[in-house]
Amino acid sequence: DIQMTQSPSSLSASIGDRVTITCRASQVISNYLAWYQQKPGKAPKSLISAASRLRSGVPSRFSGSGSGTDFTLTISNLQPEDFATYYCQQYNSYPYTFGQGTKLEIK
Amino acid sequence: QVQLLESGPGLVKSSETLSLTCTVSGGSVSSNSYYWTWIRQTPGKGLEWIGYIYFSGYTKYNPSLESRVSISVDTSKNQFSLKLSSMTAADTAVYYCAREVMDSSGWYLSWGQGSLVTVSS
Numbered sequence: 001d002i003q004m005t006q007s008p009s010s011l012s013a014s015i016g017d018r019v020t021i022t023c024r025a026s027q028v029i030s031n032y033l034a035w036y037q038q039k040p041g042k043a044p045k046s047l048i049s050a051a052s053r054l055r056s057g058v059p060s061r062f063s064g065s066g067s068g069t070d071f072t073l074t075i076s077n078l079q080p081e082d083f084a085t086y087y088c089q090q091y092n093s094y095p096y097t098f099g100q101g102t103k104l105e106i107k
Numbered sequence: 108q109v110q111l112l113e114s115g116p117g118l119v120k121s122s123e124t125l126s127l128t129c130t131v132s133g134g135s136v137s138s139n140s141y142y143w144t145w146i147r148q149t150p151g152k153g154l155e156w157i158g159y160i161y162f163s164g165y166t167k168y169n170p171s172l173e174s175r176v177s178i179s180v181d182t183s184k185n186q187f188s189l190k191l192s193s194m195t196a197a198d199t200a201v202y203y204c205a206r207e208v209m210d211s212s213g214w215y216l217s218w219g220q221g222s223l224v225t226v227s228s
Binding site (some may be wrong): 001032034042043044045046049050053055056087089091094095096097098099100101 | 153154155156158167169170171203212213214215216217218219220221
């Protein structure tokens, strides 16, 4: 299986800040990488696919980059509704695998 | 707008078999455009992809669960189902059904709301 490692596991930031979350794959996955946002008691919400393609309806302050094994999710100008847990997921090969999550908290 | 809704018991006894159903509305499980998927989330292991079924009945499972899992589809009810045998406390999780899509907007997973399953001894 492809292992997905996210860092940091938690992050404190303030409204208006810019934050970056990193995801590393244990082998090359091209750009078959998705990012999700999850709030307590809710299902994950798709933010980005193909490493950098924003899903419909997702604010432009979210952006993704990377290819191969190293990827980043950047959130600019943090808003109150952005405080949540974020996950990366590879869909290069089955079984699909997820990162362990990054919890973004208000400072 | 395709929507998914999981249903099933919230409590399962250890060693028994879990049965969950996902009802699809706004779309058809007979569509050749999607893979109908199950994913679970545990506090310990996080998000884990369980497997999928295609409209043809073709299935693919996570090797870590393959000996215990079965996914089936019922086109007459527009549902697909998960069975997981020999349940243990480690299988306590929120189980999500999802639709894997590749369309003009790209690849994505569209998730149901989730169903909490607790395994009791």
